[in-house]
Amino acid sequence: MSLKKLTKDWRAMSYGFLDASAKRELRRKMIKAVAVPGCQMPYASREVPIARGWGTGGLQATLTLLNPRHVVKVIDQGDDDSVNAASIRQFLARVSGAETTLDTLEATLIQSRHRVPEEILREDQILVLQVPNPEPLRPVQPSMAIARQMHADADYGRLWLKLYEEIVRSGRIMQGAEYPALVNGRYVITPSPIPRWDVRKLHMARHLTLLPAGREKRIHAVPPFTRVEPLVFDDVPYKVEDHARVTCSRSGLKGFFMNEIPLDGGGTRYEISDSHLGAKALERAAGEAVRIGETWYKNGEMQ
Incomplete structure (x- = not known):
């Protein structure tokens, strides 16, 4: 050795x-x-x-x-x-x-x-x-030491209050991305x-x-x-982005999450956010043998 x-x-x-x-x-x-x-x-x-x-x-x-x-x-x-x-x-x-x-x-x-x-x-x-x-509690508790204690106690009352105030002020929950769950x-x-x-x-x-x-x-x-x-009230259902009737301008796919692209003159067009799914749809439309898997959403509705 x-x-x-x-x-x-x-x-x-x-x-x-x-x-x-x-x-x-x-x-x-x-x-x-x-x-x-x-x-x-x-x-x-x-x-x-x-x-x-x-x-x-x-x-x-x-x-x-x-x-x-x-x-x-x-x-x-x-x-x-x-x-x-x-x-x-x-x-x-x-x-x-x-x-x-x-x-x-x-x-x-x-x-x-x-x-x-x-x-x-x-x-x-x-x-x-x-x-x-x-840290989901950061918007309602700037002290991370206290936030850690709130997690330990499962104390999420301030987070529920924040969502309630959004409904009272705006008629709906304004939280888009980073929705607490x-x-x-x-x-x-x-x-x-x-x-x-x-x-x-x-x-x-x-x-x-x-x-x-x-x-x-x-x-x-x-x-x-x-x-x-997702944190929701019993009488205020959880709503996702309304893209059910939006069609991708490149691939023709419909009912998936879209990117909104502003155009010169004030108009907009949409492209599917999952870029490779759109590319596969274009390849399939061109006659190529492309496998597209099952999707979470169909026509904007969760399966």
Whole structure:
């Protein structure tokens, strides 16, 4: 036995960029977050080659889970081709050797900023949602020490009061993205700045959702088949964005979440937010054999 046989050759960086101790810590915190759904777990957020606030938490979680057998998809506001999504996807491929894809059905690990794909995710897929602010109580309690105690006591009265005041003042709940939701009947979470359209996709989903916040050094999770219930009053039903009758100007798809694009002269047109779903619809219309999976919504209604 020699020392050389027990050691590895020197390399410029660890596999997957992060060092082994950082990955071990983050894996432990992921397991704790899964064991206590919705509860925020602190972790020592490391430096990665993007600025704080641009998805460092999501990138760290993805790097921790990544291995050469994974197929990775990166989404930015539903788009696979934005600068942020393309840069992160290229970085992940270079430091891991994993394959990348634009197709939701082919991916096993999906990192997303502010959207959940329209196609239903499977049991073998993991969704990592980038979270800028994981604390749902921050609008009503600026002291994080007190907010932690409120979570421990399940004291969400101020949050309910905030929603009530919005109804009284505006006739409806004005909260759009980051709509607070109760996980497993215990902890209220901020489910990333996803639109209200996407919050119900987390309810009893077959996939694991991780929600890391690198800047705030917190991570929480929604395990598979877990109840995720938006905070609503019994007599004021939960409403999502009304896109049921809106048609995508490029793909012709209808009844999905759309991006509104202003035009010169004051008009608007719409494009489907899930860019690759629109691309697959165009390919199918051109006669290509393209597989489109089952979707959470049909004609604007949750299935």
